[in-house]
Amino acid sequence: MADEHNMRRVTAIRNGTVIDHIPSGQSLKVLELLNIARDTSVPVSLVMNVPSKKMGSKDIVKVEDRELTQTELDRLALVAPDSSIAIIRAYTVAEKLEVNLGKEVRNVVQCTFSNCITQNLREPLPHRLRVTSTDPLTLRCHYCQRPQDLDELIHNLL
């Protein structure tokens, strides 16, 4: 019931993507991560800090008229690894997707170590972070091998 009520806090969307079960307070980072924050053409609804049976409290993001790709969704795993994603078509859930980091995060974020070779953004090879553990999430730079601070990493989105 609580979840149903939360979903109605904002109008149901006709077409687009709903990202549910985002850890409380992380939805702004999600927008940033998906480059939605800068796209003024897309209507976005945001619900923050609502009660959740599963999580205590959570955030929800609804993006209208845009179906996020699997690659875009995989970026979500950096801040909301347990989020659930629904693609909405004609007011009904057409597809459910899962976030999936895989073994490596490629060209999504830049290594946080100030002396890493990838700090020179003119270097053309991809930014690569290896996933060394998923629970808790730990990442290491493929090049300098430094472990990454997740809070800092979110500021290094490419």
Next chain:
Amino acid sequence: MKGLITMDDLTNEDILSILDDAARLLPVARGKTYLPLLEGKILGNLFFEPSTRTRMSFETAMKRLGGDVVNLGDVKTSSVVKGETLFDTIQMVDGYTDIIAMRHPRQGAARYAQDAARVPILNGGDGAGHHPTQTMLDLFTILQSHGTLEGLTVVLAGDLRYGRTVHSLSHALVRFGCKLILSSPELLRMPTEIIADLREHGADVIETEDLLGNINDADVVYMTRIQKERFADEDEYTKVAGAYKLHDRDVANVKAEMIIMHPLPRVDEIHPSVDSTRHARYFEQAFNGVVARMALLCRLLNIEVPAEIHGGEA
């Protein structure tokens, strides 16, 4: 194995087999016999920051084996100063050479270069990262003295935070079941992620600020230089660095076969009085840079080192 970026690129079997090749190449390294195994091959020496021993020993190794060397030269006068990316520099040198030895101030540069290159890269030091060719000569020196790499007690002392030689060496030693005593000032402790990696390998690791209290049970004492610029002021440096020095009187009660090593250059971590003791190995260690790098060059260029090499006593 394509290149050698960290010690993880070598298995323990690879390490022992390359060190075995190195032992057979000793007469060639000493110039007692000429064995042009690498004739027609060219090494690209890319040193983006200063190096004496590593650069010269790579060059010597290549030339002793009949190969040739091209150098990047002074970074200040090369295309790097014009803003060339490492990727572009590597593309160019990759076309000129058969193998590249590289040192770079940025961590991860060697892995980056290997991803950009077709020829093998030998990491001669990347920032405070790794220095695996130094580790190979260190292991060769230990093996020469102790006849084994297994189960030794090794004290690593000095700057363990920024010292890339001890980062690579510690990884290798724990794989051979060595016990590590990490002796350093608080400010220069081994990075926590390296300690975590070592313990993940099941390593017996002790961290301490005490050096002299730990050397009597050691088989190897590996000293490194503490740099003044790591400290806020000179007084603090003098106070701290003073605790990580060895004098001949300090080694009076150590094991007879204990060896003292240092990647050099030393400043005053090892007093000259130690040089004439039976424990000093740092000059042999520096020489071993040639023979270890000869063996590595052959391995990475897929050139087999003959089972018997005549022409001089090893």
